[in-house]
Amino acid sequence: MTHTSHVLPAGTPAPEFALHTTPDQLVSLSEFRGRPVILAFYPADWSPVCGDQMALYNEMLDEFAQFDAELLGISVDGAWCHVAFAHERKLRFPLLADFEPKGAVARLYGAYREQDGTSERALFVIDPEGVIRWSYASPVGVNPGADGILRALESLKAESARG
Amino acid sequence: MADDDLGRLSLPVGERDHAQGPADAPVTLVEYGDYECPHCGRAHPIVKEVQRRLGSTLRFVFRNFPLNESHPHAQHAAEAAEGAGARGRFWEMHDTLFEHQRALDDQHLVGYAKALGLDPVAFEHDLRAHAHKARVRQDFVSGIRSGVNGTPTFFINGVRFDDSWDPDTLTEALTAAAR
Numbered sequence: 245m246t247h248t249s250h251v252l253p254a255g256t257p258a259p260e261f262a263l264h265t266t267p268d269q270l271v272s273l274s275e276f277r278g279r280p281v282i283l284a285f286y287p288a289d290w291s292p293v294c295g296d297q298m299a300l301y302n303e304m305l306d307e308f309a310q311f312d313a314e315l316l317g318i319s320v321d322g323a324w325c326h327v328a329f330a331h332e333r334k335l336r337f338p339l340l341a342d343f344e345p346k347g348a349v350a351r352l353y354g355a356y357r358e359q360d361g362t363s364e365r366a367l368f369v370i371d372p373e374g375v376i377r378w379s380y381a382s383p384v385g386v387n388p389g390a391d392g393i394l395r396a397l398e399s400l401k402a403e404s405a406r407g
Numbered sequence: 408m409a410d411d412d413l414g415r416l417s418l419p420v421g422e423r424d425h426a427q428g429p430a431d432a433p434v435t436l437v438e439y440g441d442y443e444c445p446h447c448g449r450a451h452p453i454v455k456e457v458q459r460r461l462g463s464t465l466r467f468v469f470r471n472f473p474l475n476e477s478h479p480h481a482q483h484a485a486e487a488a489e490g491a492g493a494r495g496r497f498w499e500m501h502d503t504l505f506e507h508q509r510a511l512d513d514q515h516l517v518g519y520a521k522a523l524g525l526d527p528v529a530f531e532h533d534l535r536a537h538a539h540k541a542r543v544r545q546d547f548v549s550g551i552r553s554g555v556n557g558t559p560t561f562f563i564n565g566v567r568f569d570d571s572w573d574p575d576t577l578t579e580a581l582t583a584a585a586r
Contacts, residue, residue, distance in 0.1 A: 380413075
């Protein structure tokens with residue numbers, strides 16, 4: 245699969261951020277230290293398909309919970325937009341607004357698409373110490389699914405079991 | 408970890424599956440679908456069309472991938488198909504459900520079972536007891552592990568098919584895989 249992308253690779257400390265998930269609530273990455281975090285960048289709220297990337301992950305929260313992992317969705321949409329989208333799709337995980345300055349966090353992770361003004365469909369699995377352990381940018385237009393995330397969480401768990 | 412094996416069918420087609428067509432067909436098409444999803448409803452006659460075109464070259468397998476948060480009746484509809492399947496009538500129920508996507512409440516599901524000649528009382532009991540829930544979940548989890556990324560998601564000989572599933576493109580891909 246040839247896809248030119250410059251997303252931060254495994255082994256890189258995950259850049260810290262604090263973003264709004266609702267107009268009056270901020271979420272920062274360091275809050276989740278001690279647990280794995282799945283950071284899922286996606287282009288935009290309201291994509292017009294059943295089971296779009298976020299709706300799909302919403303159905304998989306039980307699977308992610310088995311690894312005690314926190315899922316964070318992130319796009320350049322504003323907090324009010326996220327609130328409406330999360331409500332309509334009944335999403336049960338936070339969506340972060342990478343809105344002002346636009347795409348700043350996506351840029352930090354190498355996941356911003358200048359030509360579109362949105363983020364890539366880029367996935368990061370961050371370990372309990374805050375280090376990126378797996379990253380992946382999906383080809384444009386292809387929803388990556390969750391098999392890569394689950395495999396990364398499994399190998400994290402296997403490593404910690406070995407001590 | 409290699410990423411080039413993402414989007415591969417993690418659970419091989421086997422005895423547990425509902426399949427149409429010869430077990431030794433050169434090409435197997437697996438669909439992960441949701442009976443309440445309008446896109447799957449659109450895909451239903453297209454799958455039938457490619458089955459007609461490919462004949463015994465093709466084996467078709469359907470697995471459940473109900474998106475419960477988006478589709479309130481999807482889970483019970485999937486369990487209804489499995490309930491009919493446990494009584495040897497999977498494909499008849501499968502077709503009925505896709506042909507009646509807007510009427511998938513329990514009352515209708517029991518009615519469809521009755522129309523297929525199944526015992527409506529036993530059928531309804533199974534639905535209420537979620538007798539086939541585990542089976543549906545097994546399908547769903549196998550889909551997640553395989554990179555299912557929405558519904559419908561197709562796999563051709565175990566590889567996720569990301570192209571358009573219009574009849575001609577799908578036929579072309581299946582024919583190429585059969586060679």
